[in-house]
Amino acid sequence: xxxxxxxxxxxxxxxxxxxxxxxxxxxxxxxxxxxxxxxxxxxxxxxxxxxxxxxxxxxxxxxxxxxxxxxxxxxxxxxxxxxxxxxxxxxxxxxxxxxxxxxxxxxxxxxxxxxxxxxxxxxxxxxxxxxxxxxxxxxxxxxxxxxxxxxxxxxxxxxxxxxxxxxxxxxxxxxxxxxxxxxxxxxxxxxxxxxxxxxxxxxxxxxxxxxxxxxxxxxxxxxxxxxxxxxxxxxxxxxxxxxxxxxxxxxxxxxxxxxxxxxxxxxxxxxxxxxxxxxxxxxxxxxxxxxxxxxxxxxxxxxxxxxxxxxxxxxxxxxxxxxxxxxxxxxxxxxxxxxxxxxxxxxxxxxxxxxxxxxxxxxxxxxxxxxxxxxxxxxxxxxxxxxxxxxxxxxxxxxxxxxxxxxxxxxxxxxx
Amino acid sequence: xxxxxxxxxxxxxxxxxxxxxxxxxxxxxxxxxxxxxxxxxxxxxxxxxxxxxxxxxxxxxxxxxxxxxxxxxxxxxxxxxxxxxxxxxxxxxxxxxxxxxxxxxxxxxxxxxxxxxxxxxxxxxxxxxxxxxxxxxxxxxxxxxxxxxxxxxxxxxxxxxxxxxxxxxxxxxxxxxxxxxxxxxxxxxxxxxxxxxxxxxxxxxxxxxxxxxxxxxxxx
Numbered sequence: 001x002x003x004x005x006x007x008x009x010x011x012x013x014x015x016x017x018x019x020x021x022x023x024x025x026x027x028x029x030x031x032x033x034x035x036x037x038x039x040x041x042x043x044x045x046x047x048x049x050x051x052x053x054x055x056x057x058x059x060x061x062x063x064x065x066x067x068x069x070x071x072x073x074x075x076x077x078x079x080x081x082x083x084x085x086x087x088x089x090x091x092x093x094x095x096x097x098x099x100x101x102x103x104x105x106x107x108x109x110x111x112x113x114x115x116x117x118x119x120x121x122x123x124x125x126x127x128x129x130x131x132x133x134x135x136x137x138x139x140x141x142x143x144x145x146x147x148x149x150x151x152x153x154x155x156x157x158x159x160x161x162x163x164x165x166x167x168x169x170x171x172x173x174x175x176x177x178x179x180x181x182x183x184x185x186x187x188x189x190x191x192x193x194x195x196x197x198x199x200x201x202x203x204x205x206x207x208x209x210x211x212x213x214x215x216x217x218x219x220x221x222x223x224x225x226x227x228x229x230x231x232x233x234x235x236x237x238x239x240x241x242x243x244x245x246x247x248x249x250x251x252x253x254x255x256x257x258x259x260x261x262x263x264x265x266x267x268x269x270x271x272x273x274x275x276x277x278x279x280x281x282x283x284x285x286x287x288x289x290x291x292x293x294x295x296x297x298x299x300x301x302x303x304x305x306x307x308x309x310x311x312x313x314x315x316x317x318x319x320x321x322x323x324x325x326x327x328x329x330x331x332x333x334x335x336x337x338x339x340x341x342x343x344x345x346x347x348x349x350x351x352x353x354x355x356x357x358x359x360x361x362x363x364x365x366x367x368x369x370x371x372x373x374x375x376x377x378x379x380x381x382x383x384x385x386x387x388x389x390x391x392x393x394x395x396x397x398x399x400x401x402x403x404x405x406x407x408x409x410x411x412x413x414x415x416x
Numbered sequence: 417x418x419x420x421x422x423x424x425x426x427x428x429x430x431x432x433x434x435x436x437x438x439x440x441x442x443x444x445x446x447x448x449x450x451x452x453x454x455x456x457x458x459x460x461x462x463x464x465x466x467x468x469x470x471x472x473x474x475x476x477x478x479x480x481x482x483x484x485x486x487x488x489x490x491x492x493x494x495x496x497x498x499x500x501x502x503x504x505x506x507x508x509x510x511x512x513x514x515x516x517x518x519x520x521x522x523x524x525x526x527x528x529x530x531x532x533x534x535x536x537x538x539x540x541x542x543x544x545x546x547x548x549x550x551x552x553x554x555x556x557x558x559x560x561x562x563x564x565x566x567x568x569x570x571x572x573x574x575x576x577x578x579x580x581x582x583x584x585x586x587x588x589x590x591x592x593x594x595x596x597x598x599x600x601x602x603x604x605x606x607x608x609x610x611x612x613x614x615x616x617x618x619x620x621x622x623x624x625x626x627x628x629x630x631x632x633x634x635x636x
Contacts, residue, residue: 008525012513314509315509315511317470317494318509319523320498320499320574323490325526406490408470409497
């Protein structure tokens with residue numbers, strides 16, 4: 001390959017680089033701004049979703065209530081409670097259920113390490129962890145089936161409980177005392193963002209094996225049943241079948257909305273997803289408009305600089321440059337300026353995003369920083385940005401050269 | 417060598433039509449030194465641009481070395497301008513950001529000459545125009561006369577048989593103009609065909625033959 005001309009183009013570019021530096025900077029700044037804007041937007045949406053799933057993943061929660069309709073001669077106003085055997089009753093009759101777990105809870109004084117605090121203590125089964133995003137920190141675990149079956153005196157605690165009782169110490173293996181019964185801590189909940197909750201965030205909760213909990217709270221009724229379907233699209237169907245089955249068992253009208261209470265996170269999620277989609281579209285529009293403004297600025301600049309060089313093109317054509325040489329030179333220069341500007345914009349945006357992600361989030365009282373300090377760098381957005389801007393920049397950078405190289409040299413020579 | 421028959425050039429600006437050349441026919445033989453003269457607007461530069469393949473006629477036939485120029489492609493015309501014709505413009509038309517050396521080098525780069533040949537030729541030409549010591553200067557650092565000598569060196573870079581000079585002394589003081597004419601005359605004596613546009617009778621006196629244009633037509 002003959003590199004004489006590319007070398008010459010490079011030497012010409014170097015002489016004009018002060019003029020080109022304005023375009024390079026515009027490309028750098030545009031790339032940086034768009035990528036950061038989109039990264040923060042993407043991060044915001046992702047964090048909303050993370051916070052939304054902090055309570056649980058595709059979860060239906062059922063709890064008892066009070067009838068509001070008369071049914072088969074029974075008066076309205078009857079309390080309806082759920083019992084541990086309802087878990088198997090529902091599981092056996094609704095094949096669409098993948099996981100199901102009972103949950104009982106009550107407030108207790110909890111002491112350890114010479115400290116005493118009041119917290120909500122729950123009794124449940126291992127399936128609960130899988131449905132309620134109960135991920136243990138390293139070195140610990142959640143309750144298992146043996147813990148439940150054997151009524152082991154073990155406890156899984158939220159990270160704030162751990163901090164309140166044990167400070168910086170590792171609580172795993174240590175004991176907490178509830179109602180004068182000692183429980184060994186087997187795991188601590190990993191920190192998470194949670195924007196939906198009952199009885200406060202999971203960070204403040206203590207979980208015991210279901211039958212161990214019965215030893216400190218001997219009420220037979222349970223507070224909730226957690227259900228996870230195989231397929232999220234079947235949540236409404238499951239909800240209807242649960243109402244029908246419980247209605248048949250406890251004799252209430254299945255259409256009675258107050259006899260039982262449902263918290264269908266799948267349906268709530270659909271609404272949430274619509275909001276996230278709205279945010280995404282909004283940010284997409286802002287990004288597109290910003291890109292458009294940036295592209296208009298950059299292309300204008302590129303066009304003006306290229307147009308300014310019409311006479312130079314005329315001189316080159318007059319002394320024997322072929323059309324290909326002119327177009328090649330403008331193409332290579334545009335390519336170089338585009339690559340240089342966008343490369344540094346990309347590098348800075350990429351590193352800033354990763355640097356910002358290192359900032360700690362206060363999980364104890366997560367606020368706006370929990371949503372803003374986790375920007376997500378999207379390669380897809382970067383590729384789309386490069387494609388759109390690239391086309392515009394190349395058109396504006398090469399078009400004057402193409403036009404000039406297609407006309408008689410004298411027309412370009414006369415250009416002032 | 418250069419043969420023009422019934423050359424017409426019409427410029428259309430909006431609804432206005434301007435006939436710059438009206439049926440110009442002329443023959444220039446190899447090795448001739450021709451001056452084209454005429455008042456402003458007579459079509460001298462238009463004729464020169466057509467001879468130099470910088471512009472195309474609206475009608476008429478132009479043959480260069482027996483080849484019909486109208487039949488050549490854009491790139492074939494570029495090769496003609498690169499190898500057969502050297503241009504010297506009134507306003508020099510040097511690349512402002514390139515050095516004197518680089519300006520002279522450009523036609524050879526477009527011709528694909530290797531670095532050694534380019535270096536030898538540029539050195540020879542810069543010495544011939546007496547500006548070898550100014551090789552690294554940009555046009556803005558040179559006087560008008562020096563710029564025109566660089567432009568002349570550039571025109572000769574690929575050793576073209578034809579040299580076209582459009583008012584080559586128009587922007588120069590009389591001494592610099594005279595220096596340029598000495599070089600042009602020497603180039604003619606060395607066998608080149610020189611076609612020069614000028615207003616100046618004293619300058620045209622260097623040529624063998626004068627073609628006078630008036631109102632787009634050859635007067636004599």
